[in-house]
Amino acid sequence: MTIEEAEPVRPAARSGGARLSMRTRRALWVWGFLALPILFYSVIRFYPTLDAFRLSFTDWDLMSTPEFIGVENYARMFGDPHFWQVFRNTFAYLIIGTPISLVLAFTIAFFLDRVRFAHTFIRALYFLPFITTASAMAWVWRWFYQPAPTGAINSFLGQIGLTQIDFLKSTTWALPSIMATAIWAGLGFQIIIFMAGLRAIPQTYYEAARIDGVGEWGILRKITLPLLKPTTVFLVVFASIGFLRIFDQVYNMTTNDPGGPLGSTKPLVLLIYQTAFSSYDMGYAAAQTVVLFTILLIVSLLQLWIMRDRA
Amino acid sequence: MRNRNLMAGVTAAACIFGAQSAGAVEIEYWQYIYDTRVTAMDQLIEKFEAEHPDITVKQVTFPYADYQTRIVAANMARKGPDVLQLFYGWTDKFVAGGLIQPLPQDVFPHEEIEAEFFPIVEAMKRDGEYYGLPTAVRSLALFWNKKLFEEAGIDGPPETLDELVETAKALTQTDNGGNFTTVGMTVDMAGQDHQWWREVLIRQFGGQPYSDDYSEVAYDSEAGAAALEFYTALQKEEKVGTAGFMDEGQAAFRAGRAAMTIDGTFRLGSFSSIEDFEWGVAELPANAEGLRSNYASYFANAIGSGAEGEELEAAATFLDYLSSPEAMKLWLEVVGELPARRDVALTDENLADPIYGPFLKALDYAHTTRFVDEAAQRQVTIDMTNRVLLQDQSPADSVAEAAAAEQKIIDDAR
Numbered sequence: 001m002t003i004e005e006a007e008p009v010r011p012a013a014r015s016g017g018a019r020l021s022m023r024t025r026r027a028l029w030v031w032g033f034l035a036l037p038i039l040f041y042s043v044i045r046f047y048p049t050l051d052a053f054r055l056s057f058t059d060w061d062l063m064s065t066p067e068f069i070g071v072e073n074y075a076r077m078f079g080d081p082h083f084w085q086v087f088r089n090t091f092a093y094l095i096i097g098t099p100i101s102l103v104l105a106f107t108i109a110f111f112l113d114r115v116r117f118a119h120t121f122i123r124a125l126y127f128l129p130f131i132t133t134a135s136a137m138a139w140v141w142r143w144f145y146q147p148a149p150t151g152a153i154n155s156f157l158g159q160i161g162l163t164q165i166d167f168l169k170s171t172t173w174a175l176p177s178i179m180a181t182a183i184w185a186g187l188g189f190q191i192i193i194f195m196a197g198l199r200a201i202p203q204t205y206y207e208a209a210r211i212d213g214v215g216e217w218g219i220l221r222k223i224t225l226p227l228l229k230p231t232t233v234f235l236v237v238f239a240s241i242g243f244l245r246i247f248d249q250v251y252n253m254t255t256n257d258p259g260g261p262l263g264s265t266k267p268l269v270l271l272i273y274q275t276a277f278s279s280y281d282m283g284y285a286a287a288q289t290v291v292l293f294t295i296l297l298i299v300s301l302l303q304l305w306i307m308r309d310r311a
Numbered sequence: 312m313r314n315r316n317l318m319a320g321v322t323a324a325a326c327i328f329g330a331q332s333a334g335a336v337e338i339e340y341w342q343y344i345y346d347t348r349v350t351a352m353d354q355l356i357e358k359f360e361a362e363h364p365d366i367t368v369k370q371v372t373f374p375y376a377d378y379q380t381r382i383v384a385a386n387m388a389r390k391g392p393d394v395l396q397l398f399y400g401w402t403d404k405f406v407a408g409g410l411i412q413p414l415p416q417d418v419f420p421h422e423e424i425e426a427e428f429f430p431i432v433e434a435m436k437r438d439g440e441y442y443g444l445p446t447a448v449r450s451l452a453l454f455w456n457k458k459l460f461e462e463a464g465i466d467g468p469p470e471t472l473d474e475l476v477e478t479a480k481a482l483t484q485t486d487n488g489g490n491f492t493t494v495g496m497t498v499d500m501a502g503q504d505h506q507w508w509r510e511v512l513i514r515q516f517g518g519q520p521y522s523d524d525y526s527e528v529a530y531d532s533e534a535g536a537a538a539l540e541f542y543t544a545l546q547k548e549e550k551v552g553t554a555g556f557m558d559e560g561q562a563a564f565r566a567g568r569a570a571m572t573i574d575g576t577f578r579l580g581s582f583s584s585i586e587d588f589e590w591g592v593a594e595l596p597a598n599a600e601g602l603r604s605n606y607a608s609y610f611a612n613a614i615g616s617g618a619e620g621e622e623l624e625a626a627a628t629f630l631d632y633l634s635s636p637e638a639m640k641l642w643l644e645v646v647g648e649l650p651a652r653r654d655v656a657l658t659d660e661n662l663a664d665p666i667y668g669p670f671l672k673a674l675d676y677a678h679t680t681r682f683v684d685e686a687a688q689r690q691v692t693i694d695m696t697n698r699v700l701l702q703d704q705s706p707a708d709s710v711a712e713a714a715a716a717e718q719k720i721i722d723d724a725r
Contacts, residue, residue: 148486148488
């Protein structure tokens, strides 16, 4: 609409006999181009999303016709301790993973911003994991975490006389081990964004603060952090959604016992994947998807709201 | 509505492609991607087409992970294959979903199937009809590393479970910190051990894993608990191996860091490239009374529900060829899987073969678990073991919990 208004209106007669005005034709062109992605998205994104809500009230194994069963899938889900375990795992990834990764990313970005020596090289090093295929990386870490003598970390621990850690084979350590990999993988991206945010803060503010005698800590608290807020909001939302949808790392690091041991690392997305494509219980999987969708929606809205209020 | 649009598209496409091949019948054969299987099938198709010039067979393959989904999706679009390969454990689902049709009895008489094939083909029978026939079957055996045995001064593979434990103990090596450098026996429930526990150990400890029709879980018994106790003791008491060593049992064996592992015929291809040491194959150990058991499985070939008229006829002819002695011999040579017909399998030459022999002997006493959801049922067994290994639950309690969980999976599926 703004495009139409922005264009000065030209007399229709100028366009040599065409019946449509320039303005209308332009609008048609614009909508013509826009229609394609909109149509595409409606068919491959919005329609299946909406259809998932319908499917969540059915019993469907992909082969028979879906049978309407009301809220039975939801009742089954909320009564299933396994679902709640997965639910807790998912939130563990979110609640522990997001703050740790953001604090780490900010700290690194903050100091990296001041480093001049080999700056680009170090930045590239941090960014590398982000562009590496998640599955390849997960497999490398999976081998790092092996018991000695094959696992690098445990071999090192053994050499300096410390006890072995059962990383991926322990119900206590498996989730943190996988989370560490996920944090490491996303760190590069967050550092780059934080650094862009830091660079965007005008130097004059810092100069003024220094003249007024504000210390480094004061500058950080009163100038850098508040002015970085748009960047932080973006990264919090982005990282949260990432952790809520975690799948690649978990699946690839636990392929023998997906989400194990004893379901201690299984996130919601992996549960959905197994329900849908291993047990072919599409209706139940759709119900789980609806729950994930709702969580994502609530978490995103909540964060946007909280972060905006404090401005 | 969606289906109708899809159908329109499919019909349009069919018109275009159909015009090219007037006269001859073209049928589609589907299987998952596995190098030697695809090669073997190419050779079989070539031979078949030479014998039947009026039939063309087009082989279509998909990655294993997508395979089932593709079949189901194609069936919904009425574009399913004419002949397809399926794991025997998917039969219930495929029959219920109308993906496959009964084999025509004029081409495949039941008396003939029952007389000529190994009894495990029974698993393809539903309501008095056979829904598929295998070209090849698989069973389990004990793989042993000859080099490590020699170094430890042990002559040959163990014959009984007690010997297995003793041998494994003698072969286990640890470093100064107490970490395994070589395990005597792999402990890997996610591999083939869950089949070993289910169909072999439980029976050897005097129990039965399921009721005869596999509708009831029967291992919540002393025998089931004793079998699990024996299995978990390999790690906890005897310390001859540990779950997750080298990530997977087969990887540890390949790397020469496991003296023994239990695996199937399908592993022969991958182990044949081992160059650092020689390995041998032995029948799974018997119990003290000499009772042996084994788990056999197979991928069967079936006729897709969409095949009709002359395509159905061509599909049946092709399937008949795939189940012929000739095809089985070729499959054994190229893929290394055992022939599903007794007379092709149990030749003197095959039985004397040091590698095929132990697998073949097992086929006579092997059992074939009727899975309703193999991945989920395997998970139950993995979790059962982990509760004992990681959380110190008693084997009896863990078995009881597993039995209840698996019974629920079976009940939900029926």
